[in-house]
Amino acid sequence: MQDDVSDQAKAPAEATVTPSADTTAPSSTKTAATASADTYSLQEYLDDLLHLFTSPRQFMGVRACEGSMAKAFLFVFISTLLGSIGFGLAQREFVMTTVFWLASILTNYLTGFFFHLVFKLFGGGAEWKDSLRACNYTIAPCLFQGVPYVSPFAALYSAVLLVFGMRAAHKVSLLKAALVVGVLTACFFALVWYMPQTFRAAAPK
Numbered sequence: 001m002q003d004d005v006s007d008q009a010k011a012p013a014e015a016t017v018t019p020s021a022d023t024t025a026p027s028s029t030k031t032a033a034t035a036s037a038d039t040y041s042l043q044e045y046l047d048d049l050l051h052l053f054t055s056p057r058q059f060m061g062v063r064a065c066e067g068s069m070a071k072a073f074l075f076v077f078i079s080t081l082l083g084s085i086g087f088g089l090a091q092r093e094f095v096m097t098t099v100f101w102l103a104s105i106l107t108n109y110l111t112g113f114f115f116h117l118v119f120k121l122f123g124g125g126a127e128w129k130d131s132l133r134a135c136n137y138t139i140a141p142c143l144f145q146g147v148p149y150v151s152p153f154a155a156l157y158s159a160v161l162l163v164f165g166m167r168a169a170h171k172v173s174l175l176k177a178a179l180v181v182g183v184l185t186a187c188f189f190a191l192v193w194y195m196p197q198t199f200r201a202a203a204p205k
Helices: 002-022 024-038 042-054 056-066 069-091 097-121 128-144 151-170 174-202
Strands: none
Touching: 042 056, 042 069, 042 128, 056 128, 056 151, 069 097, 069 128, 097 128, 097 151, 097 174, 128 151, 151 174
């Protein structure tokens, strides 16, 4: 009789110990998932490039706004590096290749912050990380910046990617995203064209 009572007393204790042993499994699974989310293979990079040029709207609507910040940075890192090498080979300016590469990365992130603030003013609802991710993937056309006669079309396609990315990130209409990106991009290129003309006119002859 005493043995039966002792067995019944041990049973709840065993039942309470069993769940605590299983609680360690989710944490290890989460760690493995986080580690895999931050790795970026060459195949993934090539797949991202393929989707950016074949289905840009779908890609920017999903991966660019919900992906990993580490993968987005690596995408910028690799794309600007390859684009800078191509630019250096085309222009034969190898000394400035590294400077151009680092400047491209910095400019991409500054552009992301700038457009984030502008879209916030126009009712956008994204966090700054979403805007940066969306802007990071617009750097893909820089791969062709060293190809003659292709650079203007590459810049135009970057603007198209930015429209898709900001539309998805800030949950605004396609028309509003196109107007904001189009007007600001046009103002930027007009300024880039106008300033050298002004300096040439003001220079002493």
